Amino acid sequence: MARIAVLIPTYNERDNISLLIDEVFNNFSDGTHDVYIVVIDDNSSDGTGQIVAKITEVNDHVHLLSRPGKYGLGSAYIDGFRWSDSNLSPDVFVQMDADLSHPPYYLPTLIKKALEGYDVIIGSRYVEGGASVSWSWYRKVISRGANSIARLMLRIKEKDATSGFRTLSRRAVHALFDFDLSSKGYSYQIESLFLYSSFKLSIKEVPIxxxxxxxxxxxxxxxxxxxxxxxxxLMSLTRFKVLKQFKKISKRSKGNFKY
Ligand SMILES: Nc1nc2c(ncn2[C@@H]2O[C@H](COP(=O)(O)OP(=O)(O)OP(=O)(O)O)[C@@H](O)[C@H]2O)c(=O)[nH]1
Ligand SMILES: [Mg+2]
Known part of the structure; x- marks a missing residue:
């Protein structure tokens, strides 16, 4: 049975977190996967941490990592991956937002694809069949614009480079650990994707x-x-460094590249 760790970073998500946790488990009620949820809370002032702590008392598949301050989305994921890797050793890691923007009903589809052997599955708004629903036109323009500029500057070919709904293999997560990411905040999404594609990991986009x-x-x-x-x-100016590091690791491993 595949073991799955679903990582959810939270900052003031009191009104969303319980429903999301329920919905994640509801999508795996057939018992085909061993699913764990790891919430990384940055000392939310609205009581999100306390709500999750209560859930952990009755559900040992829910874990709470409490950090003392708001250290950023990217650093929350890295801490969550490290903890999950050491304590749960999952086959597939999932990252998703807490605010129900990433519908949990896609989880079985994304995980099925991940278990086919892909290192990274992206829940993508910008491939055929995907979209942002109920966003205002200016929000769409800002998101599309940021995505296109980021793809262009880092020469990323995936269509949705800023999506935060992803599955990652152990290989992908270990590549993240080995490579010290500069991003602590939202740019983590793009920097990590740049790293996966530079390190030639297998990436697939699935519409959401x-x-x-x-x-x-x-x-x-x-x-x-x-x-x-x-x-x-900063990343576009230093992108050659990542490519150089990939070449060095490839050369050192004489074709037996560890990622
Ligand atoms: N632990 C932690 N979580 C964060 C931090 N910043 C954002 N988050 C969480 O990251 C996820 C994405 O944040 P959102 O505010 O939804 O960002 P967004 O989706 O780009 O913006 P909206 O569409 O307006 O919701 C949510 O689950 C947040 O609670 C942070 O500094 N620390
Ligand atoms: Mg959101």
Whole structure:
């Protein structure tokens, strides 16, 4: 039976988290997978951490990692991957938002594809069949624009480079550990994808419908957007370093590349 770790970073998601946890498990009620949920909470002031702590008392497949401050989405994922890798050793890691924008009913499809042997499956809004539902036109323009600029600057061929709904193999997660990512915030999505494609991991996009959050507030502040732009510039200037590192590792392993 495949073991799955679903990682959910939270910052003030009181109105979403319990429903999401229930829905994740409901999608695996046939017992075909051994599913764990790991919530990484950054000391939310709205009691999200306490809600999850209560759930962990009655469900030993739910774990809570509590961090003392808001350290960013990317760093939450890295901490979550490290903890899950050491404590759960899953076959497939899943990353998804807490605000129900990433519908849990896609999980079986994404995981099925991942178990076919792909290192990275992206729940994609920009391949045929995918879309952002109920987003205002300007939100669509901003998201599309950021995605296109990032793809162009880093020469990424996947269509949805900023999607946060992904599955990762152990290989992909270990590549993340070995390569010290500079991104602590939202640019983690693009930097990690750039790393996977530079390291020639197998990547597949699967269409999803992305829904606008209905409850709680966005954490995508102006500061986060500026940081994303700055990180993107930095990454495009240093992208040759990643490619050089890949070549070095390839050469050292004499064709027996560990990723
Ligand atoms: N642990 C942790 N989680 C975070 C942090 N910033 C954002 N998140 C979580 O990351 C996920 C994505 O954040 P959102 O605010 O939904 O960002 P977004 O989807 O780009 O914006 P909206 O469409 O407006 O919701 C959510 O589950 C947040 O709670 C952070 O600093 N730490
Ligand atoms: Mg969101």
């Amino acid at each position: 419908l992305f829904f606008e959050r209905e409850k709680g507030e966005t954490k995508l502040s102006i500061l986060e957007i500026l940081n994303f732009a700055y990180m993107l510039m």
